[in-house]
Amino acid sequence: MPPVMIIIAGPPGSGKSTAFPVSIFGVAHFNADDRAAALNGGQGLPTMIRQQVN
DSSP states (O other): OOOOOOOOOOOTTSSHHHHSOGGGGTSOOOOHHHHHHHHTTTOOOOHHHHHHHO
């Protein structure tokens, strides 16, 4: 079976992660908010940075 890629897209804060929490499936995934938090020492993003990113 060939590899499958599913892309969930939408504006920031639209509920993508809530409606389709990919992390629960135990598959390779990328979430920009999770990555940004990791780069910020595991902390959530300050509102100012989140507004700039959005």
